[in-house]
Amino acid sequence: MTALSEYERLESSGLWRAPPEENNDDDKRREVIVTFGNATIVLSDRNDKPLAHWAMPAIRRQNPGTRPALYSPDKDAVETLEIADDDMIDAIEKIRTAIERQRPKPGRLRWWILGGSIAAAAALAVFWLPDALVRHTVSVLPDAKRLEIGQSLMANIKRVSGQACTTTYGTRALDALSTRLSDGPKPRLVVLASGVTGATHLPGGFILLNRELFEDFEEPDVAAGYILAEQVRIRKTDPIEPLLRAAGLRATFTLLTTGTISDAVLASYAEHLLTTPPSIIDTQELLAQFAAANTRSTPYAYGLDTTGETTIELIEADPFAMTPAKPLLTDGQWINLQSICGE
Numbered sequence: 001m002t003a004l005s006e007y008e009r010l011e012s013s014g015l016w017r018a019p020p021e022e023n024n025d026d027d028k029r030r031e032v033i034v035t036f037g038n039a040t041i042v043l044s045d046r047n048d049k050p051l052a053h054w055a056m057p058a059i060r061r062q063n064p065g066t067r068p069a070l071y072s073p074d075k076d077a078v079e080t081l082e083i084a085d086d087d088m089i090d091a092i093e094k095i096r097t098a099i100e101r102q103r104p105k106p107g108r109l110r111w112w113i114l115g116g117s118i119a120a121a122a123a124l125a126v127f128w129l130p131d132a133l134v135r136h137t138v139s140v141l142p143d144a145k146r147l148e149i150g151q152s153l154m155a156n157i158k159r160v161s162g163q164a165c166t167t168t169y170g171t172r173a174l175d176a177l178s179t180r181l182s183d184g185p186k187p188r189l190v191v192l193a194s195g196v197t198g199a200t201h202l203p204g205g206f207i208l209l210n211r212e213l214f215e216d217f218e219e220p221d222v223a224a225g226y227i228l229a230e231q232v233r234i235r236k237t238d239p240i241e242p243l244l245r246a247a248g249l250r251a252t253f254t255l256l257t258t259g260t261i262s263d264a265v266l267a268s269y270a271e272h273l274l275t276t277p278p279s280i281i282d283t284q285e286l287l288a289q290f291a292a293a294n295t296r297s298t299p300y301a302y303g304l305d306t307t308g309e310t311t312i313e314l315i316e317a318d319p320f321a322m323t324p325a326k327p328l329l330t331d332g333q334w335i336n337l338q339s340i341c342g343e
Contacts (some may be wrong), residue, residue, distance in 0.1 A: 138244065221298075
């Protein structure tokens with residue numbers, strides 16, 4: 001919906017001159033798609049990547065009465081947008097006129113109204129904007145960017161853990177295990193010699209596994225359980241979301257508008273991942289994941305707790321306690337996977 005009831009959706013092209021920090025050539029303009037929204041206009045490139053958000057109340061007309069219309073989000077006009085489309089110009093002008101009529105006028109209640117507005121805006125910025133910005137960024141971030149962020153986080157983690165374990169036959173076995181447990185896109189399994197306790201996951205479909213999950217157990221079902229648990233966590237919470245909440249409002253806005261996130265933010269979050277316990281997941285959801293993957297839950301339960309006292313439900317409700325489950329790997333594949341990190 002838009003701010004005007006007569007338009008379900010309103011878009012046009014425009015010529016945008018970015019602010020100096022984003023555009024070293026002040027005279028260079030680029031063609032963008034202008035989307036008229038409920039409280040903002042959004043400038044995007046041809047690939048629907050958001051480039052800027054302009055709040056309706058801040059928009060200024062630099063050439064009243066002249067077309068094409070020239071707008072700016074501030075009085076300094078270091079950033080401008082030229083629009084030739086009559087419908088878009090009329091819509092913006094209608095909103096600008098309505099906003100201008102509603103602006104506070106001098107009077108006895110002026111300062112009370114101003115103070116209330118400031119308090120409301122501050123509350124909005126503190127309590128609503130961060131969460132809304134994170135949710136919006138998560139919803140529009142493309143898969144390619146998620147993969148890029150995951151790879152960058154992986155590079156930071158390897159500075160602590162060392163390079164990922166790979167051997168010709170061990171890597172093939174790991175790929176076979178990924179295929180066997182996939183409930184959609186195959187997870188990108190990575191085995192590390194250190195740094196990760198048990199397992200964790202990254203944006204882009206990466207699931208990181210400690211070598212001990214393969215070397216300290218007699219069967220692959222324990223490692224499979226850790227993989228299935230991470231798949232449940234990924235399904236419940238988009239891996240980008242906790243990253244953005246940890247990164248903060250400024251980093252989130254930068255990612256949304258420019259598609260970049262700083263190395264410092266990624267390095268800090270990589271350290272956070274390696275020192276934060278995994279989130280607790282519902283046992284029934286996890287059991288459903290084991291059932292869907294045709295995999296036993298009992299070995300994983302004892303892998304978590306050798307006594308089985310804290311994981312008794314996973315043992316008693318094992319979907320394949322009485323019925324044989326489909327083998328995860330051949331004996332040869334499992335042997336190759338157990339030695340993927342070498343001596």
